[in-house]
Amino acid sequence: MTGYGAIDGHQANESDHLSPGNDSRPSARASITDLLARPWFRVAAACSLVLIMVISSHSSRSKPSSGTVDVELRRADFHDEDEELFYDDQLVNHFNGDTDTWSNRYYKSTNYFKGPGHPIFMVVGGEGALDSGMLYPFITKHLAPRFGAAVIEIEHRFYGPYQPIMGREAAVSELIELLTPEQAMADMVQLTKSFKEELKCAQYDRSSENYCPVISVGGSYPGFLSAMFRLAYSNFVDISYASSAPLKLYAQTADQDVYYDTVTKAAEHASKGCANAVRVALREAKKLIEKAPSVDEAVKSMNMCIDSIPDYITKLKTLSDDVIMAVGFSFADFDMNAYPPGPDLGLYKACQVFQDEGSTMEKMANFFQLLKDDTGEDEESPGLLGEESNDCFDLSVFLPDGENPRIATSDWSGSGGGNDGKMWDFQLCTTLIDPIGFSAKSMFPPREWTYEDLTKYCQLRYGTEITPQPLSLVTNLGFDDLVGVGASRILFTNGLQDMWSGGSYLEDVSDSILAINFPNGAHHSDLSHVGPSENDTDDIRVGFAKIANIIEKWLNEIKEENQE
Numbered sequence: 205m206t207g208y209g210a211i212d213g214h215q216a217n218e219s220d221h222l223s224p225g226n227d228s229r230p231s232a233r234a235s236i237t238d239l240l241a242r243p244w245f246r247v248a249a250a251c252s253l254v255l256i257m258v259i260s261s262h263s264s265r266s267k268p269s270s271g272t273v274d275v276e277l278r279r280a281d282f283h284d285e286d287e288e289l290f291y292d293d294q295l296v297n298h299f300n301g302d303t304d305t306w307s308n309r310y311y312k313s314t315n316y317f318k319g320p321g322h323p324i325f326m327v328v329g330g331e332g333a334l335d336s337g338m339l340y341p342f343i344t345k346h347l348a349p350r351f352g353a354a355v356i357e358i359e360h361r362f363y364g365p366y367q368p369i370m371g372r373e374a375a376v377s378e379l380i381e382l383l384t385p386e387q388a389m390a391d392m393v394q395l396t397k398s399f400k401e402e403l404k405c406a407q408y409d410r411s412s413e414n415y416c417p418v419i420s421v422g423g424s425y426p427g428f429l430s431a432m433f434r435l436a437y438s439n440f441v442d443i444s445y446a447s448s449a450p451l452k453l454y455a456q457t458a459d460q461d462v463y464y465d466t467v468t469k470a471a472e473h474a475s476k477g478c479a480n481a482v483r484v485a486l487r488e489a490k491k492l493i494e495k496a497p498s499v500d501e502a503v504k505s506m507n508m509c510i511d512s513i514p515d516y517i518t519k520l521k522t523l524s525d526d527v528i529m530a531v532g533f534s535f536a537d538f539d540m541n542a543y544p545p546g547p548d549l550g551l552y553k554a555c556q557v558f559q560d561e562g563s564t565m566e567k568m569a570n571f572f573q574l575l576k577d578d579t580g581e582d583e584e585s586p587g588l589l590g591e592e593s594n595d596c597f598d599l600s601v602f603l604p605d606g607e608n609p610r611i612a613t614s615d616w617s618g619s620g621g622g623n624d625g626k627m628w629d630f631q632l633c634t635t636l637i638d639p640i641g642f643s644a645k646s647m648f649p650p651r652e653w654t655y656e657d658l659t660k661y662c663q664l665r666y667g668t669e670i671t672p673q674p675l676s677l678v679t680n681l682g683f684d685d686l687v688g689v690g691a692s693r694i695l696f697t698n699g700l701q702d703m704w705s706g707g708s709y710l711e712d713v714s715d716s717i718l719a720i721n722f723p724n725g726a727h728h729s730d731l732s733h734v735g736p737s738e739n740d741t742d743d744i745r746v747g748f749a750k751i752a753n754i755i756e757k758w759l760n761e762i763k764e765e766n767q768e
Contacts, residue, residue, distance in 0.1 A: 223461060259561065288310075290310070291394075294308035295523070298386075298387055300381075309359040309366045310356060310359060311337050313356075320403060320413075321415065323346065324399065324400065324419070326356055326357075326396050326420045326421065328422035328429045328430050329358050329628070330363070330423075331628040332363055333624060335361055342731060342748065346735065346748070347755065356396065361382070361383065361387060362627045364373070383634075386680070389432060392433055393640065396680040397440075403416060417443065419443040419445060420446075422445040423448050424449070424450070427448050427450075428451055430444045431446040431683070435694075444695065446707060446732070448698060448705065448727050452638070452707045453640075454638065454677060460652075461643035461646070464642050465645055465663035466705065466706050469645045469701075470603065470703070478555035478647075485564050486647070486649055487649055488564045489528075491525070495520075499518065507569040508598075511557075514598045515549040515601060524613065526599075526612060527646055528651075534554070535551070539726060543699065557571045603625075604626040605625065607665065609665075613661070614629050614631045614633045615638060617640055633658070634672065635674075658672050687713060693716050694718075697731075698722065706722060716758075718750065726746075730751065
């Protein structure tokens, strides 16, 4: 087997994760049978695949248009992987029989593609615009050349500037139907099918020498989508590589406290004594905020911009709850990026703010100044009065777009601001529910998460036609019992410093549903925007080798099985 030493200097021991022999193909067939028994899947799959076949012209274009890409049988043309392209024949709704289309942004790389018969990596986009080209150098610069693979990366519908509904704001009723993981996966099928046609790959015939196995790749929510893509479309997707994928969280089986308990452990790992320093300061800060003479005075004491305080914050209790929430998900953001470990990390710096000498409110002010510096917030914050300092922190950066925005959104890990924040907030008000609370063991003041509170918030934001459906996805897709539905060839990877690991699979589920854990890793550190580098810790370096070897073994199995 080809070594991976050129990337990491280590050769993985396959016996750690790979059992001899092929995984059970009857198990994979059972997965398809089980899903086909479900009415929703029969209708969805039939509509999606029939409509794909009906559309005769699959046009892909760059912006501005650069003309038709001429792909020879011998090999695909070289292509700038950071050039945005548009798939104009993406269906607005895959499941209702309509043929209305929209332009779905995507990126591709065929620089290392060795022609039909070689794999395609489908990199899954998630809850944010894809403005900077390909996300993961580990895929484009290392795995693609190793396997002679092409890479395609899709922007998730309703994130970024290119939307299924353009020229107006989508109605809530439209978003309920169109902004779903199922629609996003159908987008992935249609774009990948078009890409296969461009590359002259066989579509479904795995026995063909021109068959190009599809490997879905994603981290976080896209990691979840990657695993679901393999599960729901196992006749089209061959392998899933799912990093930091919180399946258990979305299945409502993870402990709601595990998220911020893990953030607490990660902070302590980054700087010994951090957890207690934060715990003491936040409890004291909560009391001081609630005893302040006014909201304005409390805001000033933390060096926040008075004019940036949302209109709904009129009471000191509301202010203290939302400030603590902002501190919580800001620590979570620092934790997600806490790799490689060291004093330059935002997480370490945040810990030092609370471990340094100073009064409680000085520490709060210094923390928000750190956030301001870290995010590169413009010096002239919007909405400031002339007499206010430009150094104050603009709390409104945490507000998503839309009516009745709140800092504590449907996602207590933080929804983010702007339209992307609104779309994510909406998804977590419908079927993608993530129960995340604050336990007494964490370094944050306790705060319980409830379905009742979520429903009240979501109806405040989007109206009474919205009712969160926490069990809808897991009932439809069956991802609470991967073995039972016959899933196979899914690789989960987790950084153990990452709070999302508490909602993922940390152990092998079967001989062909595997898990690799990185003690020093943070949020999908193996799928970073840097890629393998000299700064990687040994566990990540060895992990790169294991990941490549597992994918190679599975690709060989697929080829051998279909030559029999």
